[in-house]
Amino acid sequence: MTSKLKLTFSNDAPEGDCVTICLISTDSVIIPKLDKDVAAQLIAKMASAQFTGKKGTSLSLYLDVGVYLLIGVGEMIKAGIHAETVGGNLFTALAATPHKQGWIPALKLADEVAADIIFGVELAAYHFEQYFTETDSAEASVQLTVSNEFITEDDRDLADRQALANGVALARDLVFEPANKLYPEAFADRCASLSDLGLDVEILGEADMEALGMGALLGVGQGSRRESRMVVMNWRGGKDEAPLALVGKGVTFDTGGISLKPAKGMEDMKWDMGGAAAVTGAMAAIAGRKVKRNVVGVIGLVENMPDGNAQRPGDVVTAMSGKTIEVINTDAEGRLVLADALHYTETRFEPAMMVNLATLTGAIIVSLGKEYGGLFSNSDELAAQLTQAGMATEEKLWRLPMGKAYDKMLKSHIADMKNIGGPYGGSITAACFLERFVSKTPWAHLDIAGKAWSDKATATVPKGGTGFGVRLLNRLVDNWTTAHITANDG
Missing domain, CATH: 3.40.220.10 (Leucine Aminopeptidase, subunit E, domain 1)
Incomplete structure (x- = not known):
């Protein structure tokens, strides 16, 4: 930075x-x-x-x-x-x-x-x-x-904000970086350096993920010469309590794979790891602020490339949960990464809640423009707390529906599900897909495809990488209350 x-x-x-x-x-x-x-x-x-x-x-x-x-x-x-x-x-x-x-x-x-x-x-x-x-x-x-009569250099509020600013800057840096410099291994190495802040950082390689059965995530990265990674960042600031879990999609470059994207604008796909950047920046800020809660951040890091070993439309992969997925479109890859990341996070850490962030669908920009991030959740209370945190930080969210009618659109004739649901409601069917890999944990999915990168600057946000989500997640963690939080009520 x-x-x-x-x-x-x-x-x-x-x-x-x-x-x-x-x-x-x-x-x-x-x-x-x-x-x-x-x-x-x-x-x-x-x-x-x-x-x-x-x-x-x-x-x-x-x-x-x-x-x-x-x-x-x-x-x-x-x-x-x-x-x-x-x-x-x-x-x-x-x-x-x-x-x-x-x-x-x-x-x-x-x-x-x-x-x-x-x-x-x-x-x-x-x-x-x-x-x-x-x-x-x-x-x-x-x-x-600055005069010390305005605010002192060692003021507690100031130190808190400066740690938060560092987290936002880290997320922005990651989003700005070109894909030849920031690929999965390089991203993971940057996360490893956050151990200096007191985070316990663990990096899973492809062999580790293969042993765990993460066929959905590994399938996305198999066409790249860059190996995939999963990073776990653990902050133990609380007492004996279940952690809050933050999960991020980290596609360091997305060509679309065999379902190749148009050439025009493809250079922007370096920021398809905006969700992972937000989680990483949020964890850095949480550690820097010494938040008195247990929080775990998990990010799946892959590169989606179309070489001779790449995943094909029509392939069937088996996720860590054991569910099978028919890959209809290799450009609907982020949800495959998150499928394994969500299941891994829930089964290993048994968190009090999970929030995942992803630049998941262009359809969310069609729905909401670039003013709001899309919010989907299985919990009304969690959705309400996220909405409030978004309003307080000017990282605004708008909740969209899910339900059985949308979920049925994922039906496959040869596997448990397809990875896309058809031409309509693309952001919603993507959320329904993710929900299939969450059990009883209160969960929310934030589709930030319209918010991770900005075409114009504001008073406090530059043109380019925004760092969207870092402040939102920190506010959520600060204000988190478990009162009446349940899953499967939204």
Whole structure:
């Protein structure tokens, strides 16, 4: 990861070419403590520039005593998304100044609000430039100095947000990486390095998975010269309790296999491991934040290629659960990976709940566009908790139905099921397929095909890899309650 931010803490403004940052609300209240004469000058210049403090606006003012950067915040800042967006807008405005060096003086804000503002700054400062041999001077780092009266460097809320930002950045990095650099073994190696955070990381090779009977996952990867992997990341932060389980699809490149995708846009299929990236980033954040719960992350890593040994349409594979699957379309491969990953996770760890994430279907983008991730679940309560977590983190989900009528579309005449259900309801039949590999555990499937990669930037999310799911999962884990959580009620 490359961040365009250099963040320091000091009671004194840095010397040299530095702008003082003022957060201005729509009632024209200047939030920082300023000299009366300076405040009067700023108010007069704001009036002449018709700067009202509208959210998302900014204004640079040059006074005899220095340069001031005004950031419009709208209504008085609230913790959460509002404060994070203010931080993102602050970074963007500061980066656009010729100085690129700012100072946040003392502000009368709660520590949680201040931490969220800095969190937003850090999210906005993310920049992936691993493969540039030259960098544009216009992309120079932004230096931000924060007064210890705004928030102290060792503040607990700030440390929590910084660990979360690191997890988001890791997920974004993984999604941005090209497939010749990030293949299953390389992805697994990156996960292994997370043991430094206190995660217990276990890597299963093809021989291990073959011994366990994971014919569905292994079938997807058999056409690639890159060996498949499964990674287990275990965080034991709780007491004697069943873990919460996070499961991710990690197809490091998806050609479609023998059911080859069109050439146009195929380069985007490097991010077909967005679900695994989200789980990995979430586990890194959970460990970095030292969450007091038991959480296990499991990701299946494969590359779907069309060589002479590749899986064919019409093949029948046997999943770890013992169920047989007729492969009608080799481009419906992610659900085969998750079939074994879900069964393995449930039978080995007996979790209190399971949530899987996957860039599973293009049909979910047809249904929801790129505004929401698709949510499918066998538990109303789990679905409700996920929906609430999504709203709180701006990683929004929309629940779609399942049921017997859709499930019947998976019927095969030679095996227990087909891997696709026909031309209609593709996201739903994919979810029904996954549900067949879950027993009694409360479970949810998040189809994030429209959310793992973005064609445009927002205040805190870059164009490209979004890291979608990291914050959502962390909020779910933080707020998790087992009250009335049951399976097979949705």
